[in-house]
Amino acid sequence: MQTTGLQEEIRDLNLAYLMLAQQMLREDREAAMFRLGIGADVAELVLGLSPAQLVKTSNSQMMLCRFRFDDSTLFGLLSGNGRQAATAGVHAAIIAASKPVAVLA
Structure with a gap:
């Protein structure tokens, strides 16, 4: 896979992950924090991201989920x-x- 293709895949994965994380946190914050393996401070940051910030953050060249x-x-x-x-x-x-x-x- 070419580097450009790999970067696009990472971006798509990051965006999907952030959107899913926000949805999970909105529906059941405590269960989402457990399932995502994040603390309350990270949960608040994810919940506070606007759609534009989600897209911008997902463009990172590193995977946000681990x-x-x-x-x-x-x-x-x-x-x-x-x-x-x-x-x-x-x-x-x-x-x-x-x-x-x-x-x-």
Whole structure:
């Protein structure tokens, strides 16, 4: 994939992610904060973005979303490795809940 194409894909992903995050936060702030792995300060910033700011922010050359976890155990649970699907989701949610949320520095 060419660099330009990759940058466009990142921009599209960023915009979709920000729009989804805003929608989730508007519908159920606490659940969204948990699912997105963000703190209250980041949630307020995302909620406060205007449509123009969403587009401008999405044009960043770095991905705004990231994996919430950095260990293979949680990723394995989410992908269904090693456990029944019903218990893997619960176990993954428990592990994810113990992870720190993103905060502003």
